[in-house]
Amino acid sequence: MRFLFLALAGVAGGVLAGLGIGGGTLTIPILVLALGVGQLTAQAVNLISFLPTGAAALFLHIKNGYVKFDGVLFFLFPALVACIAASAFAVGVNGEILKRVYGGFLVAVAIATLTAKIFEIKKIGYLH
């Protein structure tokens, strides 16, 4: 039964990822809030579950010529260094604290995105 619920949580996150709207960000809360998985475990699972899906999507995007590699190394390299350092830090942090910080991050991103959208609608005068 738990297997089924976990798979459904994955499907929900995967659907959002497929829709291109930050799927992993909601897989973690589903696992943590609804299924009682630890925050750090949920993060690790989310990272790994992205790999096959992401690889498949990347393959298709490269085939369709949508990926632009030019100049991206300046973005990728610092990101990779920061990512490894932050991961090494995160695995030592208490799960409860990490969960709260993550909640704060979600709220901040949602408010920033919604505000930006409202300004954009005001500026161009219509929804799209």
Place this chain on the structure above:
Amino acid sequence: MRFEREYFGARFKTREDEVSFDAYANESGTLSFARTKSPKDFYGKDDAVKFEREDGKSKAKRIALFVFFGTLVGAVNGLFGAGGGMLAVPVLCFVGGLANKRAHATAIAVMLPLCLASAVVYASSNAVDYSVLIPTCIGVFSGGILGAKLLKVIPAIWLFFIFNLTMLIVGFKMLL
């Protein structure tokens, strides 16, 4: 190019590679409107690049911004195990000057190595629970395929508001 031959006048687009409308004269000479999904429908794959922002940022400025935001995106992705892609897309749009769809595709190319590196760090500290990992992985993979199909059906603006409001509620729930 098809556009020059068949289309004229009142042409406007909403945003780089989202929906656009074209007015053109059909065979009987009356005015018709065609709704197209992307510039790719009119131009070839490579010509879609023409729709990308010409924002006049110098190369040095672009690199500096990339390094700054790259560090930020990496730190977020490592710390939270998620969310990097969500930040990488606007960065690639506004700093890299990419059109929406290209930014999404390129963000995946950036996120894949980041997630791989994080996953190795997380796994080496025994944060992975295989009884959770296996069902979730199966779910995410099948859900991903389903989501990509739904993308053609559900209007983007609905998705935008549903997703962001959900994120707001869920965020508060985790925060408190």
